Amino acid sequence: MPKVKSSKTSRTHNEVQKQGIQFNKTFGQHILKNPLVIASMVDKAAVRQGDTVLEVGPGTGNMTVKLLERCKQVVACEVDPRMVAELQKRVQTTPFQSKLKILVGDVLSQDLPFFDLCVANLPYQISSPFVFKLLLHRPFFRCAVLMFQREFAQRLVAKPGDKLYCRLSVNTQLLARVDIIMKVGKNNFRPPPKVESSVIRLEPINPPPDINYKEWDGLLRVCFLRKNKTLSALFRLTSISEMLKNNYKVHCSLNNVQIEKDFNIKDKIEEVLTENNYGNKRARSLDIDDFLLLLCSFNKKGIHFS
Structure with a gap:
């Protein structure tokens, strides 16, 4: 240049x-x-x-x-x-x-x-x-x-x-x-x-990706809170898990879904991270496709970021 x-x-x-x-x-x-x-x-x-x-x-x-x-x-x-x-x-x-x-x-x-x-x-x-x-x-x-x-x-x-x-x-x-x-x-x-x-x-980019931008940015805010930490360590933070638990309850209420008696948000989060082999990965090494897959996986489990 x-x-x-x-x-x-x-x-x-x-x-x-x-x-x-x-x-x-x-x-x-x-x-x-x-x-x-x-x-x-x-x-x-x-x-x-x-x-x-x-x-x-x-x-x-x-x-x-x-x-x-x-x-x-x-x-x-x-x-x-x-x-x-x-x-x-x-x-x-x-x-x-x-x-x-x-x-x-x-x-x-x-x-x-x-x-x-x-x-x-x-x-x-x-x-x-x-x-x-x-x-x-x-x-x-x-x-x-x-x-x-x-x-x-x-x-x-x-x-x-x-x-x-x-x-x-x-x-x-x-x-x-x-x-x-x-x-x-x-x-x-x-x-x-x-x-x-x-x-x-x-x-x-026109048209833009067909995603909920607030959700997307909410996920990124969590992942880049400490970009060198593993995702498992980040999502175990009480502030993060509590926020996602509240969002999950709102999602269930709006969609008339009954919350399981043994519901534990940390187990659900770990399930998503383990299924996609993201638990030990760090935000600094993930690309756009990784974040899109992660958001989709969380949403499928009823976990939302906005």
């Missing part, structure tokens, strides 16, 4: 600094200043003339302008009113003004509008919740090209056995094809962040 070298600060950044606007660390504001990186991200997104593009954290609009040159509309979500004002000034009296729609506020607390593509240099502190929000968004979008902290990007693409393999890896790869497409050094930002960055390309 090629590393992209830094370039001179953009004219807009100089103007912003002259006006005395300080970038806000609370909002994770590290403005992408290198036009080569911006152009490459827009190219990788394969923006079409009729597209509506969602941009999160547009800042002073360096990426926004490049997107507006190519698409039908940009919907920019920005939490900082000062940056909103800068963005509005930048497109004022230009042909782009009518093509830009700005949503002011926290993107995590808003319903996302329709969009074909998402292209963004995200505030890194919202990376994980935003990815989950994006993966569950309907209707489907075509693809997303997103800038993340490098280690977070590596988690998205990690495979079973990798050190960074986690619940995020499994959830993302269940619902999307994801690749790291570019490394970006910290000097490409103003102010420079403390970490290196990477750009990923994410394509939703």
Whole structure:
């Protein structure tokens, strides 16, 4: 993957600094200043003339302008009113003004509008919740090209056995094809962040797997509670077995199933794990098919995770 070298600060950044606007660390504001990186991200997104593009954290609009040159509309979500004002000034009296729609506020607390593509240099502190929000968004979008902290990007693409393999890896790869497409050094930002960055390309799998997503994520939360522990050891934890026992009773009540007199949830759990030879396995080494089989096996025994 090629590393992209830094370039001179953009004219807009100089103007912003002259006006005395300080970038806000609370909002994770590290403005992408290198036009080569911006152009490459827009190219990788394969923006079409009729597209509506969602941009999160547009800042002073360096990426926004490049997107507006190519698409039908940009919907920019920005939490900082000062940056909103800068963005509005930048497109004022230009042909782009009518093509830009700005949503002011926290993107995590808003319903996302329709969009074909998402292209963004995200505030890194919202990376994980935003990815989950994006993966569950309907209707489907075509693809997303997103800038993340490098280690977070590596988690998205990690495979079973990798050190960074986690619940995020499994959830993302269940619902999307994801690749790291570019490394970006910290000097490409103003102010420079403390970490290196990477750009990923994410394509939703359409149609998605036919599963109950809440159940699926509930199973993963249990399995990755301690990813290096055996599944038998994890499911023997009192907090886990009690939760599953309560869920089992609710399931039986809703389906008019009588609970056996000698019912013991730990025996039922062990039965599932033994039947599928998963007792001594660890989450760190299981792939998506393993987790799907495990969920199906638990559900057949009336054991649910939501």
